[in-house]
Amino acid sequence: MRYSFRQLEVFLAAAHTQNITKAAAALAMSQSAASSALKELEAQFDIQLFDRVGKRLQLNELGRLFRPQVEALLAQARELEQALAKHTEAGALKVGATLTIGNYLAVGVMAEYMKTQSHARVSLEVANTRTIAERVSDFELDIGLIEGELQSPELDVIPWRGDELVVFCHPQHPLAGAEQLSDEQLRQATWIMREPGSGTRQTFERGMHGLLPDLEILLELEHTEAIKRAVEANLGIGCLSRVCLADAFRRGSLVPLAVPEHRRFDRQFYFILHKQKYRSAGIDRWMELCRQL
Incomplete structure (x- = not known):
């Protein structure tokens, strides 16, 4: 074999940090040893994997082509090493989750x-x-759990479970007693919303199609708890997943609002994995536990 796993580790660390000194530190190597390993890898195959701009290493087209294969090879090697050592059948896992899933579902799966x-x-x-x-696209996470629709040629997007957004308000809000809100009432309300780029905002905008230009959005916040606190302070009405509102509805600190039947806020939660990512025992076990939730 004309390459070593250490050389491949240096290649991936350099691709991630874009700096050989930082790559060496991440691998607990000297800077000279890491630099030599990378140069030897390139020299053995008469290739160049990076464009060198000063001290910065930028993956070139060839480096980007080989990176997924190197990621998969090293993941399999780590799993084999763990199995041989009989430490565990599933190794360390790097999971990413969107706010609703991360704050209300993923921690329970992690504990299990x-x-x-x-x-x-x-x-x-x-x-x-x-x-x-x-x-996930950059191989910095093994698996993602998301609540937004996504199109990416690099990622497998796998349905997990259904979810529903709910419009809600303070019990003393003027709309709290309404049997069902009209489009005009939705248009005239003051809103506390998630930020653009979030899955919740994406689903909300789809459900409010035709009203969006006229909505009065007072606050755009990145955290669901902050939105709940703002609505509990009666600053406006919000729209979040039923998953994160269940406790507040039971306590009575917030109340749901019925929207017109043509306003649909149902959605899917998804797993996302890089198409070139090796599907380890740990990833399979994590997905299994999520589905049991």
């Missing part, structure tokens, strides 16, 4: 995963749909 895989560890990154998709 670590309970059934005693030596496994999970890191969870919570961000909006756009950010999670970018991180």
